[in-house]
Amino acid sequence: MSLNNKKILITGANGLLGQVLRLFLEKHGFVVIATGLGSDRLCNHNHVYKELDVTSLEQCAYVINKYEPSVIVNAAAMTNVDECEISKTKCLAVNSSSIDNFIPHVINYKIHLIQISTDFVFNGFSGGYVENDACNPLNNYGMSKLSAEKNIKNNLGDELYTIIRTSLIYGPGENNFLAWVRTKLETGDILNIVHDQYRTPTYVNDLALAILRIIELKKYGLYHISSGEKLSIFDIVCNIAICLRLDLSKINKINSRELNQIASRPSDSTLDIDKAIKELGFAPTKLNNALKNIL
Template identity: 45%
Template sequence: MKTVLITGSNGLLGQKLLDKLKHSAEYKVIATSKGNDRYCESGYIYERLDVTNAEEVRAVINKYQPKHVIHTAALTNVDACEIDKEQCYQLNVKSVEYLIEACNPFNTHFIHLSTDFVFDGLNGPYKEAGIPNPLSYYGQTKLESEKLLQSSMLDAAILRTILVYGVIKDKARVNIVTWAKNALERGGEINVVNDQFRNPTLAEDLADACLLVLEKRARGVFHISGKDYMSIEEIVRAVADYWKLDASLINPISSEALNQAAKRPAKTGFVLDKARKELGYQPHSFHEGLLIVDDQLKKFKPDNSDGQ
């Protein structure tokens, strides 16, 4: 059996990967996160791992000598990255440096998650060959991590993605869909930007893309997202429409009026031709994604805290 090690296994993507890989006949799965295991099922091995601790990273990699690493752990709160740049740098850059160093002796295939925020949003939707120009510190750190991998000796695949949504078992985190649904159900007015455009990405689709890359031991940069290009306002209105919630509570505002700590690119979005052709990637539509989320919400009730 080939060993695959997942960082950030408590997160949304990490849990979706465990959904698909646990009890695998082909892969021995090592799930890692900083705290206790919050997925809490069988069919994999769990190791506590702080990816910002070089000694811990070296010890875990040496112990399992993985053929594949899927690095999902990161600080993805864009405003938090702008405010606490040291923590952002440690999680988004130094972790990659430590993992590369630890994986080098084992010829590990490295799958790294990156973001549309490496772009400035002036020329979206983007192909993989688009010229990065991040507007935020978060985007800068993710671009720096990409460059570390591209200059390494490892077989590395970089999967850039956009606005991932889905249902997480431990109720610990919200995303654009669960946030909008919860907020509208509470009946208060919500401010939603109308001048940012994205391809919202179902977490299961992103996990499937990781597995396609894993199976093919693919290398290079791949753009992975949903197929629908929408404004944030359109996304939230689609959520309201699907669950028959009061869309009059949605207050469209400009990004400038929202006054967030970090600047966001206006129009990103991805051209998916390369992922479709080279990987066989076939994402769901946003409506199909909401059907899947709705089905999962009947099993798991997400956290009701605010956040976008």
């Protein structure tokens, strides 16, 4: 099968990554089958959209048998970390047990499963994590994503899956961190932002490109994909404000204890991306350059 005939099924295709990825892969000549909860939230595209709840065994079987994709990118997830702490059962069902609905089909059709995972599988005590560092999540979200990783590793052959761990995805659109900061600052709200949590933010376009490389180069196993640029959440928010020429005095620097969030967060979950740079030729965009493109 030539590359351009490859059929890619994307789950969670109404989400931040899903929306960008489906347009990106369509532009690169792939046959895209976008799936998500409820109706299609993206206009102006030329690919199929099907409703698919990944927790439904029947719906997964129906869609996979109908389209026989050669690649599945599983971007569906319950991503609100505090909600995952409150609704543990739902979090496990969506983020972890749903993998059982894909595994038999992945084996049967020899599909390349690309699972999107998270820096929150780490406890954040040290930072600069490489792919084979020990995982020890602090919250249900991280536990559910790690459990999905284990399920995939334990049940699929080495040449059937790739797990991508990524961190603080941002990009265009209304449903992400960047839009949240912008709206708050433009309406003059005070923002209380932690300075003691470090992340390696990820430009969604870079992540889409890394996924394309993984598909084209047939790369399997585990990859960390982010900017590799270690920044505190406070620094990230200040950079956004500076880029938008908005009032920095509205951004309060606080520590995690003061924020008192429902779910614990890792203090330094920064990801080392050397493997992706070497093996995928990955060249991530620095936050400030990406912001200039988006804002």
